[in-house]
Amino acid sequence: IWRGFKAPAYFKRWNERFGHIPSRASEQNLIWVHAVSVGEVEACRPLIKGLQDRYPDHQVLITTMTPTGSARVKSLFAENVLHVYLPYDLPFAIRRFLDAMQPQFGIIMETELWPNLILICAERSIPLTV
Numbered sequence: 001i002w003r004g005f006k007a008p009a010y011f012k013r014w015n016e017r018f019g020h021i022p023s024r025a026s027e028q029n030l031i032w033v034h035a036v037s038v039g040e041v042e043a044c045r046p047l048i049k050g051l052q053d054r055y056p057d058h059q060v061l062i063t064t065m066t067p068t069g070s071a072r073v074k075s076l077f078a079e080n081v082l083h084v085y086l087p088y089d090l091p092f093a094i095r096r097f098l099d100a101m102q103p104q105f106g107i108i109m110e111t112e113l114w115p116n117l118i119l120i121c122a123e124r125s126i127p128l129t130v
Contacts, residue, residue: 016085019096032103037069040109089114
């Protein structure tokens with residue numbers, strides 16, 4: 001909330017921060033990459049290209065936590081990837097996110113690790129790598 005007063009973009013898409021994300025229309029398998037902000041989005045560029053080349057039948061989802069990271073995803077990848085904010089590490093929000101997105105596996109591009117996210121992915125047998 002504090003960040004939202006300084007940068008109003010944090011208040012946009014507020015529902016995503018609590019896991020209210022529309023379910024995917026596609027039945028394609030989903031590869032999920034979490035890139036917290038601009039730096040991680042930049043760092044994942046070659047990874048995303050490699051994943052798209054190697055798994056052309058999969059959708060790629062990139063999650064971020066910041067409006068600047070979100071804007072960078074859109075500018076780099078346009079409509080070639082899905083993007084939503086990763087919800088706060090609240091069990092109900094993480095479950096909603098995973099229910100809606102149903103990733104096959106996740107790649108976390110940061111050491112900002114969230115215990116509930118890791119635990120719930122483990123419970124659902126969703127492999128994660130950092």
